Every structure is written in C-alpha cells, then in structure tokens.
Amino acid sequence: MSANRLGKGLEALIRPEKEKKKSPGKKTSAISGVTEIPLKDIHPNPNQPRKEFDSSSLEELMMSIREKGVITPVTVREIESGYELIAGERRWRASKKLRKRVIPAYVIKVEDDADMLEIALIENIQRDDLNALEEAEAYAVLNSKFGMSHDSIAKAVGKKRVTISNSLRLLKLPPEIRKSLRKGNISAGHCRAILQSKTIPQMMRIWNTILENDLSVRAAESLIKGSQNTQKKKKVKVRSKSSQITAIENQLIEVFGTKVRLNYSKTGGSIEISYFSDDDLERIIDLINTIS
Known part of the structure; x- marks a missing residue:
C-alpha cells in the first residue's frame, strides 16, 4: 500500500460500487x-x-x-x-x-x-x-512489529518525521507517568519536558510537582532546568543567566524538540543539544541538515 x-x-482506500444510472421516477441509493x-x-x-x-x-x-x-x-x-x-x-x-x-x-x-x-x-x-500515548503506541507497533522506519511512518500518516520521533519518546516515560498521560492528567508537552530529566527518580519528582501545583508546560520546563543544576554555583549561574540567553535557549528547544543549553561568554561559547536514542540523534541531524 x-x-x-x-x-x-480513509476515503482514498474505500472503493464503493459505481452508482447506477438514474432512471426516471427512481431514486439512487445514498449508500x-x-x-x-x-x-x-x-x-x-x-x-x-x-x-x-x-x-x-x-x-x-x-x-x-x-x-x-x-x-x-x-x-x-x-x-x-x-x-x-x-x-x-x-x-x-x-x-x-x-x-x-x-x-x-x-x-x-x-x-x-x-x-x-x-x-x-x-x-x-x-x-x-487518539490520545498522545495511544498514538505513540501505534507508531511503535508500526516501527517494531512491521519494521517501518520513522520516515516511512511519517509519510504514511501525513506528518513530519520529527513529530513521529517525538511521539515515540513518550514511551520512555515511567509507567505511572504514561498512565497519567493516558488519563489526561498531564499533557504531551508536560511529558516532553519531563523527558529532559536524566533519571527516573528525577522524572517522578518533576511529575509529582506538576500534579501538586498544576504547573503549565512552560513552568515545568523552568522547574526542570533548575533541578538539573544541583551544585550551588551552577544554580547561581542559571539564576544570573540573562533573559536574552534564556529566550534563545527556549527558541532552540522549540526547534529541536529536546533539551538545549547555550553556554555563552563574550569570547565564545558552545551549544549543547541532548538526545536520548539513536533515532533521536538521527532526527536532530536530519533537522540540522534541513536547516542548513
């Protein structure tokens, strides 16, 4: 196919019988x-x-x-x-x-x-x-059971490859968080923010905080950035980071769909882009090639 x-x-796949020619005084079937x-x-x-x-x-x-x-x-x-x-x-x-x-x-x-x-x-x-998790699970079946690549799935369902890859990342969440997503207690945006955490205990802590405080996605992202810097000096650096640098980081996060850190100084710096699997890395490389 x-x-x-x-x-x-779906309409393109259904081939109904050709309608019979209209006869005087007769109605053609609507079905x-x-x-x-x-x-x-x-x-x-x-x-x-x-x-x-x-x-x-x-x-x-x-x-x-x-x-x-x-x-x-x-x-x-x-x-x-x-x-x-x-x-x-x-x-x-x-x-x-x-x-x-x-x-x-x-x-x-x-x-x-x-x-x-x-x-x-x-x-x-x-x-x-479909809720976000059901959609991710369906993509996973196409990928694992039927051997379809992320690119093939994207073409089949009419979506961008990055959308498929980001959707599949939701399946890396702990079972409790996936259940919460399925029930609609949190959104896919919250879950993508949670996935920026490096360990399951960190994910669970962030998830609980989101539920207890009814945090927005943006607030959850800010919380995660703070929790990733456990050392006091690093925390001070994060707080003193200019709003312009933070805005640039947020723009890059939107573009790459993953955690991005901008290490800035007047003499130079670096951009750190996080990935969580080989497919995720391939997705980011494809995106960079598209941009260039």
Missing part, C-alpha cells in the same frame, strides 16, 4: 457500495490503536444512533471467521449495546496487518480520537 494513498485518508453486515459476524481489531473508550461519549453516540442510525459506515475486511474491524469500533460497540442486528459497512481488501493498522491509525488521527 502506497504512502500517498494512506496520506489521503451505494455499503453493505449491511450482522454485528455478530464482526470481530474487533486486535491492533486497534485506540485503547480508551469514554463511557459518557459512548452513551451520547448510542443516543445519536438510536435517533438517526449509523450515519458513517464502519470499515471491515473479510477473515475466515467473518469480518474484522478496521475503523469504527465506537459505532460497532454502540450498536451492540443497542442490540442492533446489522450495521452498514465498507468491505475493503487489505494486504496485511501492517496496512490494516495504518488505515486504523489514520482514521483515528483524522478524527482526533
């Missing part, structure tokens, strides 16, 4: 190419990127389906035991709870599980249905 087709979204499939024949996708299904949101969807029916068909592929969901698990779940017998569906051919995951991932991303 080509990255170009995937980048265009040409859509098949009604018994719910009992449809099985969930084991590689579904979305793990969390909000109960209140599902109740609202049930009310809508009860009133209007399933407006947007689900997407499935044929398997030996019936059909497997590719996109539309919330609609499928809601219809089952309503004890519906059938659901409208597109049946498409998918070459392999990697293509199926790509389609499911794209559908969820386009609907903004």
Whole structure:
C-alpha cells in the first residue's frame, strides 16, 4: 500500500460500487457500495490503536444512533471467521449495546496487518480520537512489529518525521507517568519536558510537582532546568543567566524538540543539544541538515 494513498485518508482506500444510472421516477441509493453486515459476524481489531473508550461519549453516540442510525459506515475486511474491524469500533460497540442486528459497512481488501493498522491509525488521527500515548503506541507497533522506519511512518500518516520521533519518546516515560498521560492528567508537552530529566527518580519528582501545583508546560520546563543544576554555583549561574540567553535557549528547544543549553561568554561559547536514542540523534541531524 502506497504512502500517498494512506496520506489521503480513509476515503482514498474505500472503493464503493459505481452508482447506477438514474432512471426516471427512481431514486439512487445514498449508500451505494455499503453493505449491511450482522454485528455478530464482526470481530474487533486486535491492533486497534485506540485503547480508551469514554463511557459518557459512548452513551451520547448510542443516543445519536438510536435517533438517526449509523450515519458513517464502519470499515471491515473479510477473515475466515467473518469480518474484522478496521475503523469504527465506537459505532460497532454502540450498536451492540443497542442490540442492533446489522450495521452498514465498507468491505475493503487489505494486504496485511501492517496496512490494516495504518488505515486504523489514520482514521483515528483524522478524527482526533487518539490520545498522545495511544498514538505513540501505534507508531511503535508500526516501527517494531512491521519494521517501518520513522520516515516511512511519517509519510504514511501525513506528518513530519520529527513529530513521529517525538511521539515515540513518550514511551520512555515511567509507567505511572504514561498512565497519567493516558488519563489526561498531564499533557504531551508536560511529558516532553519531563523527558529532559536524566533519571527516573528525577522524572517522578518533576511529575509529582506538576500534579501538586498544576504547573503549565512552560513552568515545568523552568522547574526542570533548575533541578538539573544541583551544585550551588551552577544554580547561581542559571539564576544570573540573562533573559536574552534564556529566550534563545527556549527558541532552540522549540526547534529541536529536546533539551538545549547555550553556554555563552563574550569570547565564545558552545551549544549543547541532548538526545536520548539513536533515532533521536538521527532526527536532530536530519533537522540540522534541513536547516542548513
């Protein structure tokens, strides 16, 4: 499956039957190419990127389906035991709870599980249905299970390579922090700030402080910069650093998506860019080459 087709979204993958020519006095079907499939024949996708299904949101969807029916068909592929969901698990779940017998569906051919995951991932991303951690986990499956590089994933889902690499870094967080991100207690921005810490105990301390004080992402970044300088002299240096140098550091952090330190003096200095894996280093090098 080509990255170009995937980048265009789910619609580019669905090939409904051609509409029949209109005959006088007859209406053409508004759902040409859509098949009604018994719910009992449809099985969930084991590689579904979305793990969390909000109960209140599902109740609202049930009310809508009860009133209007399933407006947007689900997407499935044929398997030996019936059909497997590719996109539309919330609609499928809601219809089952309503004890519906059938659901409208597109049946498409998918070459392999990697293509199926790509389609499911794209559908969820386009609907903004995934939280940051679910998105990172889906990228990780494409990378580790199906051997796709960060660049290939980026092309497939229509995002920048740096976005994929930064997303995957979230999986390096301790389990407690990942759980907090999944629940929405902290944001992906908070987590990227936390990842600037070098040890798990430091990460946990920063995380607890963020929760206890309801810190913004910018405040969390400032806190981490202070905590990284444990020696008194270094702390004094950080406090005395000019606002101009701090502003430049913040700009560089925005550009490189990682911790950057500017060591400035009137006679010269250095810029330190931190990385956390080979992929992260490759991402930074690619970014520098792009800039140059």
